[in-house]
Amino acid sequence: MQIISDRIGRARDFRLRLAQALKASDMTQSALARAIKTDRSTLSQALGDKGTRLPSAHVVAACASVLGVSCDWLLGLSDRPETAADLLSNSFEVSHAPRAQADEQIYAWHREAAGYKIRHVPATLPDMLKTESMLNWEYGPHLGRTRQQAINASRDRLQWMHDAGSEYEIALPLYEFDSFIRGTGYYAGLPATTRMEQTDQLIHLTEQLYPRLRIYQFDARRLYSAPVTIFGPLLAVLYTGGHYMAFRDRRRVETFTGDFDTLIREAKHTARDAPKLLREMRELIR
Numbered sequence: 001m002q003i004i005s006d007r008i009g010r011a012r013d014f015r016l017r018l019a020q021a022l023k024a025s026d027m028t029q030s031a032l033a034r035a036i037k038t039d040r041s042t043l044s045q046a047l048g049d050k051g052t053r054l055p056s057a058h059v060v061a062a063c064a065s066v067l068g069v070s071c072d073w074l075l076g077l078s079d080r081p082e083t084a085a086d087l088l089s090n091s092f093e094v095s096h097a098p099r100a101q102a103d104e105q106i107y108a109w110h111r112e113a114a115g116y117k118i119r120h121v122p123a124t125l126p127d128m129l130k131t132e133s134m135l136n137w138e139y140g141p142h143l144g145r146t147r148q149q150a151i152n153a154s155r156d157r158l159q160w161m162h163d164a165g166s167e168y169e170i171a172l173p174l175y176e177f178d179s180f181i182r183g184t185g186y187y188a189g190l191p192a193t194t195r196m197e198q199t200d201q202l203i204h205l206t207e208q209l210y211p212r213l214r215i216y217q218f219d220a221r222r223l224y225s226a227p228v229t230i231f232g233p234l235l236a237v238l239y240t241g242g243h244y245m246a247f248r249d250r251r252r253v254e255t256f257t258g259d260f261d262t263l264i265r266e267a268k269h270t271a272r273d274a275p276k277l278l279r280e281m282r283e284l285i286r
Contacts, residue, residue, distance in 0.1 A: 010075060010076055011053060011054050013075060013076030014046070014054055014060070014074055014076065017069075018063060021063075021069050021074070022067070024067075025068070027066075027067070029043045029044060029047070032067070035062075035066045036059065036062035036063060036066055038059060042055060043055075046059070054075075060074060060075065095243060095244050105244070109231050109235065109237065110166075112234060113231035113232045113235075115165050115166060115232075116166060116233065117166065117167040117168075117169065118166050118167070118168050118230070118231055119168075119169045119171075119228075119230040119257065120169070120171070120228075120230075121170075121172075121225045121229075121260065121263070123227040123239060124138075125198070125202075126170055129202060129205055130198065130201075131197050133193075133197060134197075134198045137190055137191070137194055166212075167211075167212050168212065168213045168214070169260075169264065169271075170213070170214070170215045170216070171216045171260065171264060172216070172217050172218075173217070173218060174217050174218065174219055174220065174268060177277070177278070177281060181195060181199065181281045181282070181285055183195060183286075192285050192286060195285050196282070199281070199285065202274075202278055203275050206271070207275045210271060213271075214271030214274075215271055215274045216263065216267035216271055217268055217274075217277075218263045218264075218267045218268065222266065223263055225259065225260070227239035228256060228260070230253065230260055233254075233257075234248070234253070235247060235248045235253060236253045
């Protein structure tokens with residue numbers, strides 16, 4: 001009896017949804033029949049039959065293709081009428097990434113995720129934790145007049161961290177602090193006074209904002225992560241250098257979240273260690 005009941009329900013869903021899709025597309029039964037290369041009587045029977053009968057898989061697939069909906073939706077197997085291609089398109093976007101995080105898109109993502117935990121692996125030190133002199137050194141040669149925009153955006157992000165109620169977990173490779181403190185690699189040429197001021201800022205913020213702000217350090221020889229930000233369960237944004245790749249589908253967001261949580265579990269230095277570690281490393285600044 002259950003099998004018959006399921007068949008009746010499936011056939012009913014198909015009739016109702018096919019009629020709904022026809023109405024939404026302003027297409028007549030005759031026009032649809034011509035488009036899918038079948039007799040009009042076949043569609044009339046499918047729409048009028050009150051029993052368990054369904055048209056062939058070929059007819060269902062052809063109707064879905066012409067009407068721009070998914071077969072699963074027509075058959076009542078999904079509540080989403082979009083096709084697989086549409087679902088993928090809606091769950092993934094690529095946008096331009098400026099040299100500094102001064103664009104409104106980044107700020108919009110933070111506002112959208114207010115109240116959620118935000119997990120972040122930055123490309124360098126996190127922009128929102130940088131001093132003005134650090135931002136001037138880093139972005140000045142590249143941004144010109146928009147340098148102040150980068151500074152203002154970082155201030156806005158830091159204020160947002162204070163006010164929005166979101167938790168921030170930031171994971172950095174061990175070499176990032178070391179290179180910064182010593183002024184090597186990416187930070188070659190960064191004046192000692194700027195490094196000193198920036199270190200004091202990091203010590204202050206990691207103490208003041210803990211536990212809402214937690215910074216961890218992982219061993220990049222054992223684990224690797226590209227620059228990525230995960231905005232709660234809503235989306236994960238991968239930074240490729242010139243663009244952001246934003247993923248909104250649940251499975252991919254969960255995958256990125258799992259990878260980030262592995263960095264935290266395997267971290268050599270925990271968030272509680274950060275201020276003490278920075279104070280010790282501060283003595284290396286020359």
